[in-house]
Amino acid sequence: MESISLMRQMKNLLLKSDDLDPKGELNISVRKTFLECCSYALSDSDSECPLDKNKFIEIDSVVDFIYEEINTGHWCEVPIYMRQYYTASQFIKCIIILKHATHCSQQLLTKCLECIDMGLLLGCPLDNKELLTNSAKILNIEINKIEPDNSCKESVSSFPVKRKVEDLPSFDKIVAKEVDIVECPSLELFNKTYLCTQVPVKIKDCMRHWPAMKKWQNVDYLLNIAGERTVPVEIGAHYADEEWSQKLMKLKDFILKYYVSESGDIGYLAQHNLFDQIAELKEDIRIPEYCCLSLDYENNTEAEPDINAWFGPAGTVSPLHQDPKNNILSQVFGRKQVLLYSPDDSPHLYPHEGKLLSNTAQVDPLKPDLSRFPEFHKAKMYKCLLEPGEMLFIPVKWWHHVVAIDKSFSVSFWWM
Numbered sequence: 001m002e003s004i005s006l007m008r009q010m011k012n013l014l015l016k017s018d019d020l021d022p023k024g025e026l027n028i029s030v031r032k033t034f035l036e037c038c039s040y041a042l043s044d045s046d047s048e049c050p051l052d053k054n055k056f057i058e059i060d061s062v063v064d065f066i067y068e069e070i071n072t073g074h075w076c077e078v079p080i081y082m083r084q085y086y087t088a089s090q091f092i093k094c095i096i097i098l099k100h101a102t103h104c105s106q107q108l109l110t111k112c113l114e115c116i117d118m119g120l121l122l123g124c125p126l127d128n129k130e131l132l133t134n135s136a137k138i139l140n141i142e143i144n145k146i147e148p149d150n151s152c153k154e155s156v157s158s159f160p161v162k163r164k165v166e167d168l169p170s171f172d173k174i175v176a177k178e179v180d181i182v183e184c185p186s187l188e189l190f191n192k193t194y195l196c197t198q199v200p201v202k203i204k205d206c207m208r209h210w211p212a213m214k215k216w217q218n219v220d221y222l223l224n225i226a227g228e229r230t231v232p233v234e235i236g237a238h239y240a241d242e243e244w245s246q247k248l249m250k251l252k253d254f255i256l257k258y259y260v261s262e263s264g265d266i267g268y269l270a271q272h273n274l275f276d277q278i279a280e281l282k283e284d285i286r287i288p289e290y291c292c293l294s295l296d297y298e299n300n301t302e303a304e305p306d307i308n309a310w311f312g313p314a315g316t317v318s319p320l321h322q323d324p325k326n327n328i329l330s331q332v333f334g335r336k337q338v339l340l341y342s343p344d345d346s347p348h349l350y351p352h353e354g355k356l357l358s359n360t361a362q363v364d365p366l367k368p369d370l371s372r373f374p375e376f377h378k379a380k381m382y383k384c385l386l387e388p389g390e391m392l393f394i395p396v397k398w399w400h401h402v403v404a405i406d407k408s409f410s411v412s413f414w415w416m
């Protein structure tokens with residue numbers, strides 16, 4: 001497809017004339033440049049608005065300015081409209097790239113997709129909520145037309161070497177009570193026996209209808225759908241480790257470097273709402289029916305649970321921590337070993353002091369240092385081996401420590 005037709009397709013995604021005009025204060029001269037770039041990008045004819053190569057530099061400077069604004073101070077204090085400006089300016093940058101191009105090379109399309117992903121990752125949806133997700137879909141279709149075959153040809157099932165997770169005790173040897181196991185319980189039974197009483201349980205046989213169960217086994221499928229997409233990756237042993245860092249990278253690079261390679265380096269695509277970013281993958285999962293139950297119907301206004309992806313090699317570790325919502329951790333492939341403790345045991349788990357890590361325990365339940373944490377022996381441990389097609393219900397604030405025994409993909413659903 002010619003870049004001009006692709007640009008038109010993307011412009012057709014706009015619903016209203018003020019789709020790209022967030023309501024909020026922006027530096028006057030930056031806003032002026034932003035508006036000039038918008039009218040340049042959206043103008044229909046070259047005679048009305050001749051090509052001006054400087055416009056790329058101008059919109060790029062707007063993007064940089066807003067990037068600095070949203071990365072200054074605490075993330076939660078960044079005004080929503082500023083992140084919406086970021087979304088809008090990345091969309092305009094993408095349109096200008098297409099406007100200035102003569103044909104759609106792989107490199108050009110990838111550059112456009114990078115703009116859209118940065119908008120999705122750091123921006124905030126505009127009133128036209130699907131603008132960037134639909135833009136990404138259109139660009140991805142074009143990318144796959146040029147290069148349908150990705151360089152990484154490994155599928156999970158055909159990849160024979162299994163890296164051993166060092167030091168992980170075998171599940172049977174862990175002295176702990178195993179969580180209850182039920183087979184696809186009715187809503188009523190789940191509500192009464194587990195949700196209302198806040199008791200963890202492993203649920204079997206509730207994921208057969210997920211298209212992901214078959215499709216995601218094949219890495220080529222993930223690469224075709226999302227290989228060129230930019231995703232956040234956690235690098236290092238685990239998030240409470242001093243050496244830990246986060247990086248944005250293409251999914252295909254993550255897969256090659258950390259997933260297919262047996263280097264032993266740990267990279268984890270963790271706690272990321274991949275499904276709002278990549279709409280095609282959301283079609284492969286199903287929200288568990290149990291998430292429509294609530295402990296507090298009056299104050300529960302959220303339409304959908306928070307859905308996150310957890311995708312990585314064997315050996316990823318999520319240290320012992322607790323979360324503020326109920327969770328159904330759903331295992332698509334690979335096995336995970338989960339250790340759990342009740343919130344009543346919090347004093348025996350030594351939560352970190354300070355706000356940032358206060359939901360994380362200092363004690364490592366697999367190697368507890370009893371001289372530093374003498375009360376730990378009082379905590380009652382529960383264990384669960386989560387296998388493909390199984391879900392684990394983790395009640396609000398239950399502590400959980402998770403290790404991937406194999407290459408693994410889980411999806412968590414947090415709700416109240």
Ligand SMILES: O=C(O)CCC(=O)C(=O)O
Pocket residue numbers: 310316317318323327329336400402403410412
């Ligand atoms: O699977 C993991 O590594 C951690 C999952 C988790 O902590 C969660 O879903 O809240």
